[in-house]
Amino acid sequence: MTDEEQGxxxxxxxxxxxSSAERSKIKAYYNFDMIASTNGGYFxxxxxxxAAQPMKAYWDSLNLQPEENTEGAGRSDDYSFEQAGxxxxxxxxxxxxxxxxxQAAKWGGTASRAYDPCYHQSCDTTGNINxxxxxxxxxxxxxxxxxxxxxxxxPANDFSLATSPATGSVEPxxxxxxxxxxxxxxxxxxTVQLSATGAPVGVTVSFNPASVTSGGSSAMTVATTPxxxxxxxxxxxxxxxxxxxxxxxxxxxxxxxxxxAQQLLTNGGFESGTTPWTGDTGTIGAHAGQSAHGGSRFAxxxxxxxxxxxxxxxxxxxxxxxxxxxxxxxxxIDTDESDRxxxxxxxxxxxxxxxxxxxxxxxxxxxxxxTLDLSRYVGQRITLTFTAxxxxxxQTSFVIDDVTLQTG
Ligand SMILES: [Ca+2]
Ligand SMILES: [Ca+2]
Numbered sequence: 001m002t003d004e005e006q007g008x009x010x011x012x013x014x015x016x017x018x019s020s021a022e023r024s025k026i027k028a029y030y031n032f033d034m035i036a037s038t039n040g041g042y043f044x045x046x047x048x049x050x051a052a053q054p055m056k057a058y059w060d061s062l063n064l065q066p067e068e069n070t071e072g073a074g075r076s077d078d079y080s081f082e083q084a085g086x087x088x089x090x091x092x093x094x095x096x097x098x099x100x101x102x103q104a105a106k107w108g109g110t111a112s113r114a115y116d117p118c119y120h121q122s123c124d125t126t127g128n129i130n131x132x133x134x135x136x137x138x139x140x141x142x143x144x145x146x147x148x149x150x151x152x153x154x155p156a157n158d159f160s161l162a163t164s165p166a167t168g169s170v171e172p173x174x175x176x177x178x179x180x181x182x183x184x185x186x187x188x189x190x191t192v193q194l195s196a197t198g199a200p201v202g203v204t205v206s207f208n209p210a211s212v213t214s215g216g217s218s219a220m221t222v223a224t225t226p227x228x229x230x231x232x233x234x235x236x237x238x239x240x241x242x243x244x245x246x247x248x249x250x251x252x253x254x255x256x257x258x259x260x261a262q263q264l265l266t267n268g269g270f271e272s273g274t275t276p277w278t279g280d281t282g283t284i285g286a287h288a289g290q291s292a293h294g295g296s297r298f299a300x301x302x303x304x305x306x307x308x309x310x311x312x313x314x315x316x317x318x319x320x321x322x323x324x325x326x327x328x329x330x331x332x333i334d335t336d337e338s339d340r341x342x343x344x345x346x347x348x349x350x351x352x353x354x355x356x357x358x359x360x361x362x363x364x365x366x367x368x369x370x371t372l373d374l375s376r377y378v379g380q381r382i383t384l385t386f387t388a389x390x391x392x393x394x395q396t397s398f399v400i401d402d403v404t405l406q407t408g
Contacts, residue, residue, distance in 0.1 A: 008076070008077055008079060008080050010077070011077035011078075011079075011080035011081065012080045014080070015080045015081055015083070015084045015086075018084075023084055023085070023086060026081070026086050027087070027148060028051040028086070028087040028088065028089060028148070029078055029081035029082075029086050029087070029088045030051075030055075030078070030088070030089055030090045030091075030141070030144065031045060031072075031076050031077060031078035031088065031089075031090030031092075032090055032091055032092075032137065032141060033072060033076045033090070033092055034072070034092050034093055034094060034095050034115075034116060034119075035091050035092065035093050035133065035134055035137035035138070036093065036129040036130045036131070036133055036134035036137070037093035037094045037095070037115040037116035037119075037130055037133065038116060038117065038118070038128055038129070038130045038305075039094075039099055039109045039110055039113050039114060039115050039116065039117060039130075039306070040093030040094045040107075040109070040115045040116065040130055040133050041067065041093060041094050041099060041103050041107050041109075041115060042059055042064040042065070042066040042067070042091075042093065042107065042133075042136075043066060043067055043068065043069035043070075043071070043072070043091070043092040043093065043094060044056055044059070044066045044067075044068070044069055044089060044090070044091060044092075045068075045069045045072065045073070045078060045088060045089045045090040045091075045092065046068075046088065046089050047066055047067065047068045047069070047089075048068075049087065049089055050087065051087035051088060051089040052089035054140075054143060054144040054147040054148065055089055055090075055091060055140055055141075055144050057143075058139065058140035058143040058144065059136070059140055061285065061286075062136060062282075062285065062287055062288070063282030063285070064107070064136065065106055067103075069090070069092045071092070071094060071095060071097040071115075072090075072092045072095070076090075078090055091137045091140060091141065093115060093116070093130065093133050093137070094114075094115025094116060095114070095115060095116050095119045095120075096114050096115075096116065096119045096120070097114065097115060098111075098112055098113060098114055098115070099111050099112070099113060099114075099115055108304040108306040108307065108308040109304075109306045110306070110307075110392075116128070130305060131305070131336070131395070132289075132303055132304060132305055132395055135288065135289045136288065136289070139288035139289065155186065155187070155242065155243050156186065156187045157184075157186065157187035157188050157189075157190050157241075157242055157243075158184075158185045158186040158187060158243055159182050159183060159184055159185055159189075159190060159192060159214035159239065159241060159243075159245065160182065160183045160185050160245065161180065161181075161182055161192070161237065161239040161245045161246070161247050162180070162181050162182075162247055163178050163179070163180050163181075163220065163237055163247050163248075163249045164178060164179050164181065165178055166178075166247075166248065166249060166250065167249070167250040167251075167252065168222060168249070168250075168251055168252065169251075169252040169253075169254055169262075170222075170224060170251075170252075170253060170254065171253070171254050172224055172225065172226050172227065172228045172229075172230070172253055172254075173224060173225060173226040173228070174224060175221050175222060175223040175224065176221075176222040176224075176251060177219065177220065177221050177222070178219075178220045178222075178249065179217050179218070179219060179220065180194055180207065180212075180217060180218045180219075180220050180237060180239075180247075181216075181217040182212055182214045182215060182216060182217065182239060183214065183215060184214040184215050189213050189214045189215055190213070190214050190241040190242055191211055191212075191213055191214075191241060192211060192212055192213070192214050192239040192240065192241045193210065193211045193239070193240045193241070194207040194210060194211060194212070194218055194220075194237065194238070194239055195207075195237075195238045195240070196220075196222075196235050196236065196237050196238070196249075197235070197236045197238070198233060198234055198235040198236050199222070199233065199235055199251070200228060200229065200231070200233055202224070202225045202227060202228055203222065203223065203224050203225070203228055203233075203251070204222075204223045205220065205221070205222050205223075205235060205237075206220070206221050206223070207219070207220055208221070214241065220237070220249070222235070222249070222251055224251075224253055228253050229253065230253050230254060230261030230408055231252075231253055231261055231263075231406060231408070232250060232251070232252045232253075232261075232262055232263035232404070232406065233250070233251045233252075233253070234248050234249075234250050234251075235248065235249045235250070235251055236248060237249050259319065259321045259322035259323065259407060259408065260319065260322075260407070261322075261406070261407055261408045262406070262407055263404050263405065263406050264316045264317075264318065264325075264405040264406075264407065265314055265316060265384075265403055265404060265405045266314070268329075268402060268403035268404050268405075269292075269294050269295050269297070269401060269402050269403075270284045270285075270292075270295075270297040270298050270299055270400075270401060271294075271295040271296070271297050276314055276315075277299075277312050277313065277314050278312075278313045278314070279310070279311035279312045279313050279385070280301070280310040280311055280312060281312070283299045283300050283301050283310050283312060284297065284298075284299045284312070285297055285298075285300075286298075287300050289303075290303075290332070290397065290399045292401050293330040293332075293367045293401035293402050294330075294401060294402045295401075297401075298399055298400060298401040299312055299386070299399070299400045299401070300397060300398075300399050301346070301386060301387075301388035301397075301398040301399075301400065302344060302346075302388035302389075302390050302395065302396050302397050302398050303390075303395050303396070303397035303398075304390055304395060305336065305390070305393060305394055305395035306390065306392060306393065307390060307391060307392050308389075308390050309387065309388065309389045309390075310387070310388045311385055311386065311387045311388075312385070312386045312400070313383055313384065313385040313386075314383070314384055315381065315382065315383045315384075316381070316382060316384070316405060317380070317381045317382075318374065318377045318378050318379065318380055318381075318382060318405075318407065319378070319379070319407060320378060320379035321378075321379075322378050322407040322408065323375070323378075323408065324373065324375040324378070324407070324408050325373075325374040325375050325377060325378055325405060325406070325407050325408075326371055326372070326373060326374065326375075326405070326406050326408070327348070327371065327372040327373075327374050327384070327403070327404070327405050328369065328370070328371045328402075328403070328404045328405075328406065329348075329369075329370055329400055329401075329402065329403040329404075330367040330368070330369050330370075330400070330401045330402045330403075331346075331358070331367065331368055331370055331398065331399065331400055332364075332366060332367045332368070332397075332398075332399040333346070333358065333360070333362050333363040333364060333396065333397065333398055333399075334363050334365075334396070334397050334399075335360035335363040335394070335395065335396035335397070336394040336395050336396070337360040337363075337394045337396060340361050341361070342359030342360065342361055343359070343360055343390075343391045343394070343396070344359060344360045344388070344389065344390045344391060344394075344395075344396035345357060345358070345359045345387075345388070345389050346358040346359065346362075346386070346387070346388050346389075346398040347385075347386070347387045347389075348372060348384070348385075348386060349384070349385045349386075349387065350374065350377060350382050350383070350384055350385075351382065351383060355372050355374075356370070356372060358398075359396075360396040363396065367399075367401065374405065378407075384405070386398075386400060
């Protein structure tokens with residue numbers, strides 16, 4: 001479209017040139033105007049309409065709590081299509097209107113300041129871009145196009161896979177047992193070959209029978225040896241037919257000295273919703289723009305490019321009688337800061353005690369495994385907290401996954 005700034009002339013002309021048959025072929029028109037505003041918010045045109053549904057669903061998945069785009073209503077090329085009875089929607093991050101304090105509390109940024117302080121001004125250069133917002137918008141646009149343009153296809157024949165129980169706890173040398181059950185979820189039954197990965201050296205996992213017809217079940221035996229080290233081991237159980245599915249079985253090998261060697265945190269891989277984490281649990285998810293260390297979900301603290309603090313906490317009791325407790329987590333830090341100055345910080349705390357302080361100066365590609373000795377907390381109930389604090393500009397993301405607290 002051209003000539004939008006003088007009154008939607010291009011889009012008016014184009015829509016006016018379409019026959020009613022041609023108009024009816026347009027499923028929806030999407031407007032993407034102002035999607036990288038530096039002090040922006042998350043706005044959707046006709047946010048509760050059918051056309052907006054995939055756009056809203058994507059931003060809802062990032063817990064962005066989008067609002068109606070009232071500032072942009074009737075102002076851009078989508079309005080010409082809307083006037084002709086064509087469904088319209090779109091993303092916007094705001095122009096010259098000012099952010100409310102409620103929006104600043106929800107999205108970060110500065111209240112009482114324009115969403116884009118450089119709107120229609122000479123400072124509106126490629127340096128005036130909110131990369132985080134742009135990324136979230138573009139990913140939502142791709143998601144919307146996929147949902148509208150690509151037919152959902154499910155395999156003709158499919159099955160599900162589950163392990164019962166999903167956990168087992170044994171002393172070294174003993175065997176844990178369970179049942180792997182399958183069900184046909186679409187089409188015809190199929191042969192499913194069972195296998196397992198992730199067991200520590202010397203531990204064998206066997207299935208009787210080794211393959212089942214979907215709908216059937218198999219007895220699983222996880223045999224440890226006297227030399228198996230105490231610890232918690234997530235095993236991946238795989239069913240391979242015309243498609244492949246996996247499920248997780250968690251093996252705990254107990255110590256024999258009065259301390260049960262075990263992993264204490266729940267949902268440390270962030271794969272099972274947000275419980276029991278507390279704080280800014282909207283940071284947990286399969287967010288676009290970062291990757292999980294394991295599975296598909298992770299916690300993304302920070303990354304706003306504006307003053308903000310994110311925290312995530314979990315409380316556990318470290319059992320008495322254990323000699324040690326070790327916190328392990330995987331952390332990825334990326335930043336738009338270039339100075340070797342700690343502007344954006346990350347802390348690991350137990351209670352109010354800070355045990356680790358990192359910052360944008362520790363940024364690196366990929367995840368780094370970090371460990372902390374929490375043995376001093378044996379016998380205590382503790383609250384573990386990750387805190388990310390950003391200053392007013394230039395994002396730093398602290399991405400956490402696969403957090404464990406292992407006793408021994
Ligand atoms: Ca994960
Ligand atoms: Ca910063």
